[in-house]
Amino acid sequence: MPRLLVLLLSLLPLTAHAEHLRVQGSNTIGAALLPALVQAQLRARQATAIEQHPGQLANETVITARDAKGQPIRVDIAAHGSSTGFTALGRGEADLAAASRPINDSEAGQLRALGDLRSAAAEQVIGLDGVAVIVHPDNPLPQLTTAQLAEVFSGQIQRWEQLGIAGGTIHLYARDDRSGTYETFKALVLEPQDRTLSATARRFESSDELAARVSADRQAIGFSSLPAVHRAKVLAVAEGDAPAMLPERALVASEDYPLSRRLYFYLPANPKPQAKALADFAQSPAGQAIVAQQGFVSQQINAQPVVPLADMPPRYRALAQQAQRLSVNFRFQEGSASLDTKALRDVQRVAEYLRQAGKLNGKAVLVGFGDPKETPGRAALLSRLRAQAVRRELARDGVEVLQVMGMGDELPVAGNEREQGRLRNRRVEVWVN
Numbered sequence: 474m475p476r477l478l479v480l481l482l483s484l485l486p487l488t489a490h491a492e493h494l495r496v497q498g499s500n501t502i503g504a505a506l507l508p509a510l511v512q513a514q515l516r517a518r519q520a521t522a523i524e525q526h527p528g529q530l531a532n533e534t535v536i537t538a539r540d541a542k543g544q545p546i547r548v549d550i551a552a553h554g555s556s557t558g559f560t561a562l563g564r565g566e567a568d569l570a571a572a573s574r575p576i577n578d579s580e581a582g583q584l585r586a587l588g589d590l591r592s593a594a595a596e597q598v599i600g601l602d603g604v605a606v607i608v609h610p611d612n613p614l615p616q617l618t619t620a621q622l623a624e625v626f627s628g629q630i631q632r633w634e635q636l637g638i639a640g641g642t643i644h645l646y647a648r649d650d651r652s653g654t655y656e657t658f659k660a661l662v663l664e665p666q667d668r669t670l671s672a673t674a675r676r677f678e679s680s681d682e683l684a685a686r687v688s689a690d691r692q693a694i695g696f697s698s699l700p701a702v703h704r705a706k707v708l709a710v711a712e713g714d715a716p717a718m719l720p721e722r723a724l725v726a727s728e729d730y731p732l733s734r735r736l737y738f739y740l741p742a743n744p745k746p747q748a749k750a751l752a753d754f755a756q757s758p759a760g761q762a763i764v765a766q767q768g769f770v771s772q773q774i775n776a777q778p779v780v781p782l783a784d785m786p787p788r789y790r791a792l793a794q795q796a797q798r799l800s801v802n803f804r805f806q807e808g809s810a811s812l813d814t815k816a817l818r819d820v821q822r823v824a825e826y827l828r829q830a831g832k833l834n835g836k837a838v839l840v841g842f843g844d845p846k847e848t849p850g851r852a853a854l855l856s857r858l859r860a861q862a863v864r865r866e867l868a869r870d871g872v873e874v875l876q877v878m879g880m881g882d883e884l885p886v887a888g889n890e891r892e893q894g895r896l897r898n899r900r901v902e903v904w905v906n
Contacts (some may be wrong), residue, residue, distance in 0.1 A: 478785060492546040494747040498558020498571035499653050500532055501602065501737055502680060503550050506767040507571055510599075511536050511548050513763055514754040518561060520546060530671035532678060535903070553678065554651025555578075562587060563684040569748040570739040572658070573602065573653030573698070588742025597738045599755040600764035600771060602698050603720030604657050604732040607705035609691045613640050616709035616717040619731060622662045628671030633692070645674035646695030654680060657734045658696050665891050695871040699725070700768025711889015723777055725770045726800040727791050728897070729886040731813060736769065747836075756818070771793035772819070774826035775800050776905055785842060786883050789840070796838060796904040799823060803863045803901040820852060820863070824870035825905055829906070834873045838904040841862050845882040856899075863901045875906070 497671035499608040515523050520538040528535050531820055534550040548782055551567075553556070558570030581590050588595060602728045606622065608614065614636060617625070633640030633854035649669055655698040657672075663669060677683040681830040688704040697705075700719055711717035712731040724730040739750045754760045761771040781790045789865060801823065803816045810819070827833050841860030846852045859880025864874045887894035 474818065475536055475707070477835070482626055491544060492540065492747055494751065495551075495561075495567045496548065496558075496569045496571055496748075496751075497553070497734070499555045499559035499573040500552040501573040501652075501654055502571040502599075503534070504679065504681065505553025506531065506600070506736075506764065506769065507536050507550055507552070507699070508536060509763050509767055510760060511550070511751065512752055513759065514623070515546065517754065517759065547896060553652030555656065556651045558739070561586065562739065568745040569751065570800050572739060573734060573738045574656045575735070575737065576739060584741075590739050590741075592845045593814045593817055595740050595742070596814050597740065597752050598735045598772070599738050599752070600736045600761070600769045601725050601728070602734050602736055602769050603725040603730045604661070604696050604734060605702050605705075605720050606696050606708045606732070607687050607693050607702055608709055609677040609688065610704060610706045611691060612640070612706055614708060616711060616718075618711045619668055620666055621664060622710070623666035623668045626658075626670055626674065626781060627666075627674060628673060629668070632875070642692060643694060644690055644692045645876065646687050646690075646693055647674040647676055648680065648683065648696070649676045649678050650683050652678070654696065654698055655736075661727045661732055661893065663747060665893060677710070689733055699770070713885070713890055713894055715885055715887050716841075717760035722770050726772075727802045727902075728804065728900075729802070730888060731897075736764075745801075772801070772815075772822060774819075774822050777811075779788075784882065788878065789880065789884065792838060792840070792904055796906045799826070799903040799905060801903060803859075803903075804896075805859060805862075805899060812862065814864075816867075820866045824867060824872050827872055832905055833871055835906050836875050837867070837872060838878065838901040838906070839874055839900045840878045840880055840904060842880050842881065842884060842898055842900050842902070843882055843900045846883075847864070850881075853879045855879075856881050859899065860901045867885040 512523055515538050519541045523538040524537045532552045536548040540546055540548040555572040555574050558572055561567035562570045563584050576590050584590055608813055667846040680697040682707050683695050684697045684703050685700045687695040708729045709717035709719045718724050718730045720730050725733050761773050765771040779798050781793040801819050839855035839860040843852045843856040860877045885898045887897040889895050
C-alpha cells in the first residue's frame with residue numbers, strides 16, 4: 474500500500490506553489506541521516522503533515538509535508554551511492570548531491586558548468602564517519618594494519634590462519650562500485666598498496682545489509698559506516714608505525730583514525746533555496762545534533778582530557794597535564810598552508826566555543842605537526858608556520874591565542890611512507906587551559 478501511495482503521488486502534477494527538492498547520492502547518508510535532517514528542518518519551519526514513505530525502488534525515500542501556509546512540500550531521496558549523486562547533478566535530476574567521499578577531478582571537471590564544486594559554498598562537510606573494519610563477534614583478531622587489509626581484500630591473504638588465528642577461508646564483504654564507502658576504502662587501503670578488490674568479494678549497495686551478513690558469518694570480514702556496524706565486531710586499524718586505533722568518536726572527530734572520512738553535501742552555483750536551506754540546517758547546532766543521534770560524528774566542538782604518557786615529548790606532556798584538547802584538527806589544502814573548506818568552518822566553531830566558555834583571550838594553545846624533512850629543523854618550522862596560519866584565521870574571529878608550538882614530525886598519526894599518510898600528519902591541534 475505505501476508503494477502504491479508513492480506511485481500515485483509521483484503521478485500527480487506539482488502545483489505552481491509546491492516545493493520539490495531532489496537529493497541523490499550516498500547510501501551512507503541517504504539511508505537514515507538525510508531523511509532525519511529533512512524532517513527536522515521541516516519541523517523547524519513549522520511544517521505539518523510530515524510523512525515518510527518508501528520510494529519506488531529500494532534505497533529510495535519520499536517525504537511529504539505542508540508548509541506554514543498549507544502548500545505542499547515534497548522531498549525525493551535516492552540513495553544509490555555517492556557517484557550517482559554527481560551524475561544526477563550533471564543531468565539536472567538532483568538539486569543537491571550527498572557524498573561520503575570528496576568529489577574527484579573528473580567529476581569536478583564534468584560539472585564545471587555548475588560552478589566550482591570545491592569552493593566553500595559548494596562543498597559542505599556535514600559530519601564525519603569512520604570506515605569500520607568488521608568481523609564476526611566471535612572472531613578473536615584484535616587489529617590489522619592497512620597493508621594487511623590490502624592483502625586480505627585483494628585476495629593475497631585468503632585464510633585466517635595467515636593472520637595468526639583459526640578460521641579457514643576468509644569471506645570478503647564489500648560495498649558496490651557506486652558507493653562512497655567503497656571509494657574511501659579503495660583510496661585509503663587498496664590503492665596505496667597497488668591492490669585491487671578481489672573478484673570473490675560479495676558486494677552490497679546497503680551498509681546495513683553488509684553488516685548483517687558479516688555478523689552471521691564466522692569467516693567474514695567487511696567494512697561499513699559506523700552507524701551500520703550493529704552486532705559486528707570492529708577491528709582496530711594501524712597505518713605505518715602509528716599505533717592501532719579503533720574508530721572511537723574522538724579519534725574520528727580529530728580525523729586521526731586511519732580510515733576517517735568526511736560526509737558532504739554538494740550544491741551547484743545559485744542553488745535552489747530549499748537545497749541551500751537544508752545544507753544550512755545540517756551545519757547548524759540542531760543539524761549537528763542529528764548527525765550525532767544517527768551514529769555519525771558531529772562537528773560540534775568539545776574539550777577532552779589527554780592522558781600524559783612517558784614517551785610524549787616533554788613540552789607536549791606538560792601541555793597534556795594542564796590543558797584539554799579540543800575535538801578538532803585543522804588540516805590544509807595539499808601542498809599549501811591554506812586551510813581547507815572544513816577547516817574554514819571549524820575556525821568559526823572553535824571561536825564560538827571559546828566565546829561561550831569565556832576563553833577568547835589567552836587561553837588557547839596551537840600545536841602544529843608535520844612530516845619528516847631532509848633539512849634539519851625544517852619540519853619544526855613548517856609545523857609552526859601552519860599553526861600560525863590557524864592563529865591568523867582565529868584572530869579574525871576575535872581569538873587571542875596564548876601560544877603557538879611547532880612539534881615537527883613528532884607524534885605521527887599515520888605512516889610517512891606515502892603521501893596520504895604525510896598529509897594526515899600535517900595538522901594543527903587546539904588546546905585550552
